[in-house]
Amino acid sequence: MFSKSCKYAMRAVLFLALNSSPKKKLGVNQIAEELDVPKHFLAKILQQLSRNLLISSTKGPSGGFFLSEENLNTSLRKVVETIDGPEVFNSCILGLPVCSFENPCPLHFKAIEYRNGLLEVIEGNSIKELAIRVKEKKLTI
Secondary structure, eight states: OOOHHHHHHHHHHHHHHHHOBTTBOBOHHHHHHHHTOOHHHHHHHHHHHHHTTSSEEEOSTTOEEEOOHHHHTSBHHHHHHHHHOGGGGTSOTTOOTTOSSSSOOTTHHHHHHHHHHHHHHHHSSBHHHHHHHHHHTTOOO
């Protein structure tokens, strides 16, 4: 359901939540290497997240990316909507331009149930809460 860019963004945000702080900033090279994602692709994603104030960054020799307390308290929904757009939660799952409640596609009502459940999960958890669960369960990002 989410684009590759969005998945990389979510992983990068969780990685930053677990490994960075205002005093410990991480460069795009290190993040890309740790996540095993293309550096230039990730750099564009991180810039987009930074421009939308979902991650913090500083320039210079001791610069890099990190999450502020405000960033940590943001829901993952904002990350998803920044990368894939808000329509990811209300567009037709089959990509049909005329799908609606009045003119539903064959998957419309099941897709709504799925999307609403997914939306509840990602909206109801802050980045910080998700990072804590990742750490507790020793999951690989």
